[in-house]
Amino acid sequence: MAPKRAAKSSKASKAPIIESPEEKTTEFILEPGLMRQYPKSDLSDEISNNRVLHSLKERILVALLVIFALIVRASNLYNPNSVVFDEVHFGGFAKKYIKGAFFMDVHPPLAKLLFAAIGTLGGFKGDFNFESIGDVFPPNVPYILMRQLSAFMGIGTVLFSYFTLRSTGCSQTVSFFTSSLLIIENGLVTISRYILLDSPLIFFIAGTAYFYTRTEICKPFTINWFKYLCLCGVFLGFSVSSKWVGLFTFAWLGLTNLIRLWFLLGDLNVSIPTLFKHTAFRGIILLLIPAIIYITSFYIHLLVLTHEGDGAAFMSSAFRIDFDDSTVPRSTSADVGVSSIVTLKHFNTNGGYLHSHDHLYEGGSGQQQVTLYPHLDENNRWIIELYNVSSEPFEFVPITDGTKIRLKHMITGRRLHSHDVRPSVSEMDWQNEASCYGFEGFEGDPNDDFIVEIVKDHSIKGESQERLKAIDTVFRLRHAMTGCYLWSHETKLPKWGFEQQEVTCASQGIKPLSLWYIEDNVNIYLPLDAEKNGYKQMTFIQKFIELHKKMWHINNGLTASHVFESRPLDWILLKRGISYWALSPHQIYLLGNPIVWWPASFMFIGYGIYLAILLFKYQLGFTLSIDENTFTFNYNTVIFLLGWFLHLFPFFLMERQLFIHHYFPALYFAVLALGHLFQLITSIFKKKKVIVYFIFGLMFTASLFCYYQRLPLTDGSDWTIEKCEATKWFSTWDYDCNNFPYGSAQNNIPANADTNYNGMKFDSALKPQEAAQQANLVGEPGQFHQVDQQQPIKIANEQVAAPEKDEL
DSSP, X not given: OOOOOOOOOTTTTSOOSSOOTTOOOOOOOEEOOSSSOEEOOSOOHHXXXXXXXXXXXXXXHHHHHHHHHHHHHSSSTTOSOBOOTTHHHHHHHHHHHHHTBOOOOSSOSHHHHHHHHHHHHTTOOSOOOOOSTTOBOOTTOOHHHHHHHHHHHHHHHHHHHHHHHHHTTOOHHHHHHHHHHHHTOHHHHHHTSSSOSHHHXXXXXXXXXXXXXXXXXXOTTSHHXXXXXXXXXXXXXXXXXXXXXXXHHHHHHHHHHHHHHHHHXXXXXXXXXXXXXHHHHHHHHHXXXXXXXXXXXXXXXXXXXXXXXXXXXXXXXXXXXXXXXXXXXXXXXXXOBTTOEEEEEESSSSOOEEEEEEEEOSSTTOOEEEEEESSOOGGGEEEEEETTOSSOOSSOOBOBTTOEEEEEETTTOOEEEEESOOOSSOOOTTEEEEEEEOOTTOOOOGGGOEEEEEOTTTSOSSGGGTBOBTTTOEEEEEETTTOOEEEEEEEEOOGGGTTOXXXXXXXXXXXXXXXXXXXXXXXXXXXXXXXXXXXOOOOHHHHHHHHHHHHHHHHHTOOOOOTTOOOHHHHHHTOOOEEEEEETTXXXXXXXXXXXXXXXXXXXXXXXHHHHHHHHHHHTTOOOOOOHHHHHHHHHHHHHHHHHHHTTHHHHTOOSOOOGGGGHHHHHHHHHHHHHHHHHHHHHTTTOHHHHHHHHHHHHHHHHHHHHXXXXXXXXXXXXXXXXXXXXOSTTOOOOGGGSOSSOTTTOOOGGGOEEETXXXXXXXXXXXXHTTOOOOOOSOOOOOOOOTTSOEEETTEEEOOOOTTOO
């Protein structure tokens, strides 16, 4: 049986300057075998050549695409001239990179480093804090230049989508049309206008997909094949190094390679050694290059951040000692004894040091608060006393395993205390309150007594397992009267406790949460040449591991509710968006373009029905004919819907706070799959092009209408309440139309917006400096800027609660 082959051009290697738009881009060849037919796994030279840019006409098409994208994505970036949404965080991180101040964030550093580099090139000296949404940029902040990074990466994503569709078998017309739809997707436009991580992330994911598809049209093991495989690895590394969502891209690429290897296995022309070469080269390149980039990004991150910043408190003291201005003692007296003045550090949480201050519990016994505090402070200092000695000895007396002691707070003079009283916050039967108690002249009582129990398997071998040594000995403090252990967890006290970490005395609970060690120790009875202890300097790998543990832990703890959070099913339905910024009479609200969003998001349903029909036809005995168009459609649709699924499904398993912008990587793959549906329609109606152009024209017109209809929500331009209300298809699209005036936005200003600040109008009830900071809610978390959690933020005529300070 003769193989079905596409006709080959004798001039395939020499592409003409201008080609017909009807160039053949699909191919499916069945080769005859001894036992069975098998599909050929590589493409002919003609088809491979037709899937890349080579004609003048196509270059003109790409140029038009770039111009259209520039108009939509890179215009009016100066508006608004104040901080928008998570620019609070990522602009703030750029400032901290420039200042070299260490910070804690749940995202890898690459994209943030890029924003900092652009800011530095633009002359930013780190003298603007990006403190609050609505803060007006001073002239010396190159915020437009920093926003241009996002904008041009958004344009790059559009180009990658075009070339990806072309390299997977779509025609020039279909690729141009699909990429044009991507340009006017309102949600993607919004995230590409501001200093946010999403645009760089999607750009790197799009580059990963494109360079992988280029390997599929190259002859294996040629220079071009290796080049594109390496570029795929580079962009995969960039993706993972910008956000951990890149790990979903890594999973997609792994499964896509397995599918490709399965086809190679079915091609009888591919030998087993060749199959092993494919596996080895793909595995090594796509693992090694991303790993190198990822680790290097963290190396640069730590190299740049040389000063203690607000994030240093999250890290261990051993991590912190390498900062130029570290406040952690680099060495301290090793031997701990009676009369030692010590600081005790909790072994297992980020809470920090055992701390007290001259403030009382509001509840419980009403005695002096005992907390964990992450910063070095004089209120962290305690004096060790023996339980039965009223005056201190005039010689050094070591503290050994089993010694009964009291801890006297140096500043207030009260002693660490516990009793059978429930804590003010964790009102559990197995927890007792930990407090400080006493008054002038009071010598203490038995409820002040704690027994030192050295935990030998956590302490350094040798003397540290027998008597207290600073840093080297890990111990527990058992309350002599009740048997409970001094204990802490990550529960925070309310504002009356300054939101510091709760300390209790627990008779149950997780043992590691009752572990302590001494970081600083001063004892006047030790000789001048007494032994010193200090933290051992950490290697880069040790810091890398610790940093990732903290990032993972913080990310998993982002479970607080948020007024604009949404769940994955809401994303597919486009149920709601996020209010980014509001300053009457303007607003920016993140929302997708439904004409693009819904067909892409629900394509999996139509494709599932299509596969079910094929399966039933097969079971009923119908002959299933596979031509080159349906094969190309099925293969690439499966690949891209797999990308959509892998970038969406993991969020269904997460309990953390989620927002609609988490859906955009999945949406990108869904649009690529939609492009192949358009290609299938083109092949079905190839003799009736009028129908194809009518469908494309109708969809593009509807998409463009939806884009321009909600453009004021995308770029913060003028609008009216009537036009705003007309765009609200659903009540869950909760942007505030009362934020806009009636009639002409230029001539009919609402009464509550008659004040002008740098050309922007806002509530006249506010002072100018307050109005400049009028904003809506932060979204992404983790980013630890100071926000009064009880202070409402005014959005137009609404009052909504401000988000939690430690949101990610």
